[in-house]
Amino acid sequence: MPPAPRSTWSPGVPVPDHVPFTAVVRFVGLLAVAAILALPGSVYMNLLEVLERQFIFFPMPRVERTPADLGIPFEDGYFTTDDGYILNGWFIPAPFEGSAGDLGNADITLLWFHGNAGNMGHRVDDLALFHHLLGVNIFIFDYRGYGDSQGKPSERGVYQDSRAALAYLLSREDVNPGRIVYYGRSLGAAVAVELALHHDPNGMVLYSPFTSLADMGEALYTLSPVRLLAGNRLDSLARISQYHGPLLIIHGEADEIIPIDQGRALYEAASGPKSFYQVSGAYHNDPLGDAGADLWAALGRFLSSLPDDPGTSDRAAERNSKAAE
Numbered sequence: 001m002p003p004a005p006r007s008t009w010s011p012g013v014p015v016p017d018h019v020p021f022t023a024v025v026r027f028v029g030l031l032a033v034a035a036i037l038a039l040p041g042s043v044y045m046n047l048l049e050v051l052e053r054q055f056i057f058f059p060m061p062r063v064e065r066t067p068a069d070l071g072i073p074f075e076d077g078y079f080t081t082d083d084g085y086i087l088n089g090w091f092i093p094a095p096f097e098g099s100a101g102d103l104g105n106a107d108i109t110l111l112w113f114h115g116n117a118g119n120m121g122h123r124v125d126d127l128a129l130f131h132h133l134l135g136v137n138i139f140i141f142d143y144r145g146y147g148d149s150q151g152k153p154s155e156r157g158v159y160q161d162s163r164a165a166l167a168y169l170l171s172r173e174d175v176n177p178g179r180i181v182y183y184g185r186s187l188g189a190a191v192a193v194e195l196a197l198h199h200d201p202n203g204m205v206l207y208s209p210f211t212s213l214a215d216m217g218e219a220l221y222t223l224s225p226v227r228l229l230a231g232n233r234l235d236s237l238a239r240i241s242q243y244h245g246p247l248l249i250i251h252g253e254a255d256e257i258i259p260i261d262q263g264r265a266l267y268e269a270a271s272g273p274k275s276f277y278q279v280s281g282a283y284h285n286d287p288l289g290d291a292g293a294d295l296w297a298a299l300g301r302f303l304s305s306l307p308d309d310p311g312t313s314d315r316a317a318e319r320n321s322k323a324a325e
Contacts, residue, residue, distance in 0.1 A: 056116060056187075056213075057153035059146035063121040067092055070128045079168040081144070081151075081160050088148040089141030089165060090120065092131055093174070105136045105303050107176045108202070111169060112140035113162065113188030119147035126288045133296045134303060137175065141165045155233060158187075162195040178202060179308065184209070186258065186284070193236040196243045203246040203306045205299070208255055208284055211237040211262045237269055244272040248302040250295070252282030275302065 067074040067090060075091040094106035110130065114123055120140045130138055143158045144151030151157065169175050182204040184192030189209030196204055210216050212235040247270050251263030260278065267276045277298045279291050288295070 056155075057143075057145065058117040059143070059153060060118045060122075061147065063088070063119050063142070063147040065121040065124050066090070067124055067127055067131075070124060072128060072131055077168075079141075079164055081164040083160060085144050085149070085151040085157075085161075087141055087144065087150070087161060087164060088120075089139060089168065090127075091172070092127060092138040092140075094137045095131065095135050105134055105300075107308070108179045108181055108303055108306070109137040109139060109169060109175050110134075110181050110183050111165060111192075111201070112138060113182065113184040113191040114140065114142075115186035115188055121147065129288050129296075134299060136181075136303065139165065139169055141168075158191050159194050162191050163198070166195065166199055179306070181205065181303070181306070183207070186210070187234070190234045190236045193239050193243065196245070197239055200243075200245055203248070203302065204243065205248045205250065205302065206263070206266065207250045208252060208258050209236060209249065209263055209266055210234070210258045211265050215262060216258070236266060240266050240269050241271045243270065246302070246306055247272055247274040248277065248298070249274070250277045250279065250298075252279045252284060252286060254281055255284045257284040 066076070072092060074093075076088070077091060078086050078088055080086050094108075112120075112123075112127075114120060119142050123140060127138060127140065130136065141161070142149040143153050143161045145153040145157075149161075166180070169180060170177050179202050182192040182196060182201045184190070184205070185207040186209070189206040192204055192206065193209075195201075213233040214235070215237070247267075249263050249267045249270075251258075251260045253260060255263075264276065267274060275298075277295065279286075279295060282291060
C-alpha cells in the first residue's frame with residue numbers, strides 16, 4: 001500500500017506526547033451525562049468510543065517527517081490488525097557494527113508505543129537519539145487513525161493495534177523474538193503494560209506513565225465523581241503487578257501533566273526486577289535531547305542487564321509465538 005504524500009514539516013514546532021488534561025476531564029464529564037441518561041449497554045459503549053476520539057486521542061493525519069530527514073535508514077511498512085485495519089510503521093535497524101552508537105545491543109528490538117497526540121513523524125528526533133546512543137533496532141507505528149494508519153482510535157482499538165504490531169515484529173526474520181523490549185511513553189505506557197500481560201517482553205521501559213484515567217482526573221478535580229465514571233479505563237496500576245519481567249520507569253521531576261507520584265506508584269506496585277529514574281527538573285513534553293547523559297546511561301545499563309541466555313530467549317519466544325499465529 002503506497003504511503004500518502006508527505007510535505008515539509010517544521011521541526012521547530014513540537015507536538016506534545018500528551019495534550020492538556022482539561023480535555024480528558026471534559027471527557028469524564030460527558031461520561032456523567034451518558035450515565036445519567038442510563039443508555040442501553042451497547043449504545044453506551046459506542047458513545048464511549050466516540051467520546052474517546054474527541055477528548056483522549058488527538059491524532060494528526062499527515063506524517064510529514066521521517067528518519068530519512070536525519071539520514072537514518074528505515075523501512076516504511078504496513079501491517080493489518082485482526083479487525084482489518086491497515087497500520088503504518090517504521091522499522092529502523094540497529095547501526096552497523098563499529099558505528100558510534102553500537103553499544104552491543106543490536107539484537108534488541110524496541111517496540112515503541114507513542115503518546116496520544118500527533119503521529120510517529122513527531123518522534124523522529126527521539127528515534128534518532130535511541131538509534132545513535134543505544135544501538136538498538138526500533139519499530140514504531142501509528143495507532144489506528146494516526147498518520148497513514150486506517151481507522152479511528154479507541155482504547156480497545158489501540159490494544160488491538162499493539163498486538164498487530166508485535167505480530168508483525170515476530171514475523172520478521174531479522175528480529176530476535178526473545179529480545180523485544182516494550183517502550184511506552186505517556187498514553188503509550190498504558191498500551192505497553194496491557195500488552196505485557198498477554199505477551200511477555202524481554203523488558204519494558206515506561207516513560208511518564210500514568211496510573212489510570214480515573215487517577216488523572218481525580219488528581220485535578222478531587223470533588224468530582226471521576227473514579228466512578230472512568231471505571232477501569234487505561235488502568236495500568238491494576239495491571240502492573242501481573243508483569244514480572246525487568247522494568248525501568250522514567251519520569252520527569254516537574255511533570256505538570258502526569259505527576260511523578262503516579263510513576264512512583266506504578267514502580268511500587270510492580271513485582272519484578274525494577275528500577276526508577278527521575279529526570280531532574282523535566283516537564284512532561286521536554287525533548288529527550290535535554291534530559292542529559294545520565295538518562296542515556298541509565299537506559300544503556302537497563303538494556304545491558306536484560307537476560308540474553310538461550311533459555312530465556314526460548315521461553316520468551318515460546319510465550320510470544322501465539323501472537324504471530
